[in-house]
Amino acid sequence: MKFVNILINLVSVILLVCGCLAKPSNRETIMENEKELYSNFILRWTVIEGTGDIEIEIQANCTGWTGISFAEGQIGQPGSYSDVIMGGFNDDFQKGYSEDRHIDLENPDPANGHLFDDSNDILLKNARYEEPWTIIRILRSLNTGDKQDIPIVPGPMTVGWTYSSTDDTSLGHDTAGIGRVTFIPL
Known part of the structure; x- marks a missing residue:
């Protein structure tokens, strides 16, 4: 029995030295795909x-918040909605931020803006400002199972993009557009 304990301790030390039991890596994920939407x-993404x-x-290219949205349906169409990811880098606090939101596209109410999701299903990995770019990285599940999120599926998806000159996410965007992105090939 004593031999087994010594053997287990020895194997643990070897694995630790080799890095097998180390904390998860802080290395950045290499982005395998890129699309210029504007x-x-x-x-x-990867x-x-x-x-x-x-x-x-x-x-x-902004000094405030930026974001993307995945849309299902069209404005005014019953059951249409958009899954929104917003974030940025606040220079005053030297800290990044992210928000998981959604929009009811059936009856969008500009007074209410984007609504916060009941469940935050995104993880902010990194945020920074590198003149003139605001850059954020987030991690999320392809299918969160959250009814306020849209699954990322194979084939082209409608993606809205937006950015602002302010970190106040309650204020509207300066520039926005829509594109088609294939996150996962068919």
Whole structure:
């Protein structure tokens, strides 16, 4: 029995020295895909194999918040909604921020803006400002199971993009647009 304990301790030390029991890596995920949605807006992403997760990087030429949305349906169409990811880097606090929101596209109410999701299903991995770019990285599941989120599925998806000159996410965007992105090939 004493021999087994010594053997287990020895194997643990060897694994620890080799890094097998070390903390998760702080290395940044390499973004395998990129799409320029506008001259001032670049989207990068990688589907992390075997995890069911996607890491997304948003790079916008702005000094405030930026974001993307995944839409189902069209404005005014019954049951239409949009899943929104917003974030930025606050220079005053030297800190990044992210928000998981949604919009009811059936009856969008500009007075209410984007509504916070009941469940925050995004993880802010990194945020920074590199003149003139605000760059954020988030991690989320391809399918969160949250009714306020839209699953990221194979094939082209409608993606809204937006950015602002302020970190106040309750204020509207300066620039916005819509594009088609294939996060996962068919």
